[in-house]
Amino acid sequence: xxxxxxxxxxxxxxxxxxxxxxxxxxxxxxxxxxxxxxxxxxxxxxxxxxxxxxxxxxxxxxxxxxxxxxxxxxxxxxxxxxxxxxxxxxxxxxxxxxxxxxxxxxxxxxxxxxxxxxxxxxxxxxxxxxxxxxxxxxxxxxxxxxxxxxxxxxxxxxxxxxxxxxxxxxxxxxxxxxxxxxxxxxxxxxxxxxxxxxxxxxxxxxxxxxxxxxxxxxxxxxxxxxxxxxxxxxxxxxxxxxxxxxxxxxxxxxxxxxxxxxxxxxxxxxxxxxxxxxxxxxxxxxxxxxxxxxxxxxxxxxxxxxxxxxxxxxxxxxxxxxxxxxxxxxxxxxxxxxxxxxxxxxxxxxxxxxxxxxxxxxxxxxxxxxxxxxxxxxxxxxxxxxxxxxxxxxxxxxxxxxxxxxxxxxxxxxxxxxxxxxxxxxxxxxxxxxxxxxxxxxxxxxxxxxxxxxxxxxxxxx
Numbered sequence: 180x181x182x183x184x185x186x187x188x189x190x191x192x193x194x195x196x197x198x199x200x201x202x203x204x205x206x207x208x209x210x211x212x213x214x215x216x217x218x219x220x221x222x223x224x225x226x227x228x229x230x231x232x233x234x235x236x237x238x239x240x241x242x243x244x245x246x247x248x249x250x251x252x253x254x255x256x257x258x259x260x261x262x263x264x265x266x267x268x269x270x271x272x273x274x275x276x277x278x279x280x281x282x283x284x285x286x287x288x289x290x291x292x293x294x295x296x297x298x299x300x301x302x303x304x305x306x307x308x309x310x311x312x313x314x315x316x317x318x319x320x321x322x323x324x325x326x327x328x329x330x331x332x333x334x335x336x337x338x339x340x341x342x343x344x345x346x347x348x349x350x351x352x353x354x355x356x357x358x359x360x361x362x363x364x365x366x367x368x369x370x371x372x373x374x375x376x377x378x379x380x381x382x383x384x385x386x387x388x389x390x391x392x393x394x395x396x397x398x399x400x401x402x403x404x405x406x407x408x409x410x411x412x413x414x415x416x417x418x419x420x421x422x423x424x425x426x427x428x429x430x431x432x433x434x435x436x437x438x439x440x441x442x443x444x445x446x447x448x449x450x451x452x453x454x455x456x457x458x459x460x461x462x463x464x465x466x467x468x469x470x471x472x473x474x475x476x477x478x479x480x481x482x483x484x485x486x487x488x489x490x491x492x493x494x495x496x497x498x499x500x501x502x503x504x505x506x507x508x509x510x511x512x513x514x515x516x517x518x519x520x521x522x523x524x525x526x527x528x529x530x531x532x533x534x535x536x537x538x539x540x541x542x543x544x545x546x547x548x549x550x551x552x553x554x555x556x557x558x559x560x561x562x563x564x565x566x567x568x569x570x571x572x573x574x575x576x577x578x579x580x581x582x583x584x585x586x587x588x589x590x591x592x593x594x595x596x597x598x599x600x601x602x603x604x605x606x607x608x609x610x611x612x613x614x615x616x617x618x619x620x621x622x623x624x625x626x627x628x629x630x631x632x633x634x635x636x637x638x639x640x641x
Contacts, residue, residue: 231417264463271360506546
């Protein structure tokens with residue numbers, strides 16, 4: 180999943196903020212802007228949505244293969260699109276340093292300035308590289324980073340700190356410096372390029388944007404997303420939108436990922452004998468991935484359930500396993516009655532289950548075929564990890580509570596933004612199955628087929 184995680188203290192982060200404001204006087208101030216509707220800018224958690232941020236989401240599982248939000252960076256601010264990724268910590272954006280392998284036109288790249296570079300000795304650099312230490316010849320060297328993904332894609336860049344413009348749900352606008360990656364060398368061998376300008380890391384490490392906001396006491400370390408099967412949805416940072424009555428499951432305190440309790444697989448409500456799955460929740464993965472044995476077991480169950488039904492296997496460029504009917508399907512709803520429900524039943528919980536209705540593991544392609552949206556994770560380089568991706572999270576509000584180290588979900592209408600989002604806020608604000616920017620390769624050994632021969636430009640001076 181992500182770049183090395185970190186342990187910077189609140190005091191260090193506050194010192195960093197004060198030092199940075201020398202370069203950006205008056206930036207970190209809601210009062211420096213005219214508040215919308217003259218509402219108070221003082222934080223009052225759980226009162227009037229003044230401690231949470233809400234973002235409209237665009238995208239879909241198919242055909243785009245990603246969900247994203249827009250964020251404004253710099254002074255004056257420039258808008259960039261970010262793939263939302265709970266599977267990584269460090270936020271990064273393609274930047275003109277200049278850039279090798281970037282997918283955006285040069286006028287759509289982030290342009291870094293030397294005065295915003297994070298030095299190698301700065302605590303924020305240690306945060307990005309934790310648990311390891313940065314490798315620098317001199318303390319005042321720039322802080323470089325590298326991320327290797329399991330699809331053999333990778334990102335090289337330098338760590339910077341620049342102003343983000345963010346609006347609270349009460350309408351108050353703040354400008355504050357946050358640390359992120361300026362990516363100047365991208366390598367992605369997949370057949371398509373990532374469409375967003377960067378990745379918004381929402382993992383549980385200290386390098387994430389959410390952890391930085393929490394260190395400033397601006398919001399609680401809680402996030403949630405609601406992804407619509409029709410496309411779009413919303414993302415929130417903070418706990419004001421967390422619904423009551425949600426069932427919670429603990430996540431591992433010793434994992435870099437949102438790793439659940441061991442899970443058992445049920446098919447059509449019946450035990451399958453498939454148990455003790457390690458399950459990671461990752462919005463950076465378009466599809467769900469099971470390890471080889473689990474994948475084969477589940478796929479066989481699905482195939483056996485279709486033997487007496489009028490579906491035939493067919494090849495489709497969208498995904499490896501597909502079926503066709505007597506006539507092309509128009510939507511998943513046309514085909515869902517042919518398939519049964521998959522259920523993940525989690526141990527060591529009060530009967531917490533994640534039901535995967537057919538629409539949570541199937542897509543209907545442009546050719547009218549139904550394709551299996553659960554993929555072979557071992558083949559993708561994930562080892563024995565099982566990843567719950569976007570396809571299986573559609574139509575649910577999923578909340579990651581890093582304060583209490585737990586995760587919860589509840590069925591929700593993700594087609595509409597919450598009523599608390601006013602019109603002023605709204606105005607401000609194709610990755611294929613083989614390309615999985617959610618999982619970092621550092622947690623899994625390189626496969627024999629991976630290439631080490633590409634020449635990369637490292638430690639590029641800005």
